[in-house]
Amino acid sequence: SAVISQKPSRDICQRGTSLTIQCQVDSQVTMMFWYRQQPGQSLTLIATANQGSEATYESGFVIDKFPISRPNLTFSTLTVSNMSPEDSSIYLCSVLRSTEAFFGQGTRLTVV
Amino acid sequence: GESVGLHLPTLSVQEGDNSIINCAYSNSASDYFIWYKQESGKGPQFIIDIRSNMDKRQGQRVTVLLNKTVKHLSLQIAATQPGDSAVYFCAENYGYNFNKFYFGSGTKLNVKP
Numbered sequence: 001s002a003v004i005s006q007k008p009s010r011d012i013c014q015r016g017t018s019l020t021i022q023c024q025v026d027s028q029v030t031m032m033f034w035y036r037q038q039p040g041q042s043l044t045l046i047a048t049a050n051q052g053s054e055a056t057y058e059s060g061f062v063i064d065k066f067p068i069s070r071p072n073l074t075f076s077t078l079t080v081s082n083m084s085p086e087d088s089s090i091y092l093c094s095v096l097r098s099t100e101a102f103f104g105q106g107t108r109l110t111v112v
Numbered sequence: 113g114e115s116v117g118l119h120l121p122t123l124s125v126q127e128g129d130n131s132i133i134n135c136a137y138s139n140s141a142s143d144y145f146i147w148y149k150q151e152s153g154k155g156p157q158f159i160i161d162i163r164s165n166m167d168k169r170q171g172q173r174v175t176v177l178l179n180k181t182v183k184h185l186s187l188q189i190a191a192t193q194p195g196d197s198a199v200y201f202c203a204e205n206y207g208y209n210f211n212k213f214y215f216g217s218g219t220k221l222n223v224k225p
Contacts, residue, residue, distance in 0.1 A: 043156070043203075043215040045213070092155055094213075101203070106155050
């Protein structure tokens with residue numbers, strides 16, 4: 001298994017501001033993934049974060065809105081920029097061990 | 113792409129009964145599937161997986177069935193318990209080297225004591 005810690009666990013933010021979410025893994029991993037889970041919905045992959053290269057974004061997500069850092073093999077950040085109420089979601093960090101994806105507990109973001 | 117915004121479908125079962133949760137996946141090239149359980153306030157947790165060269169796999173109290181012809185997965189939970197109450201998602205993988213998972217819409221399981 002993998003131990004994944006996310007910070008903050010929840011936040012309430014003003015529209016127009018930005019929030020950076022941190023993800024720390026207990027051991028080195030090549031790939032880290034960021035997902036969004038809107039209220040009452042499933043998980044949607046935002047991007048794949050590789051150490052030493054730019055993140056790869058899924059359709060509908062752009063770097064200007066969701067910049068990602070991956071400074072080393074155990075850490076990543078996701079920033080939600082210029083927030084609007086539509087960004088209110090749970091944001092989850094995930095890693096792969098073998099073929100299984102493990103998830104952090106998520107960051108619950110409310111934009112007011 | 114993203115799911116359209118709808119409330120999750122709910123399955124209500126009596127404690128001790130068997131539960132069957134269904135999932136339609138999107139990509140005929142998907143070759144690996146996982147069922148996840150998500151309890152309130154937590155991230156998804158692995159339940160059971162299956163590869164595309166199998167049509168059935170059993171775990172402890174859980175069985176996953178795969179029908180590639182109609183792109184359908186099901187999760188069977190035997191003797192459902194109150195602790196099984198959660199949202200269940202299927203996830204499919206078709207990225208290079210199993211590097212990406214795409215999640216189905218999810219089903220909320222409500223177990224009545």
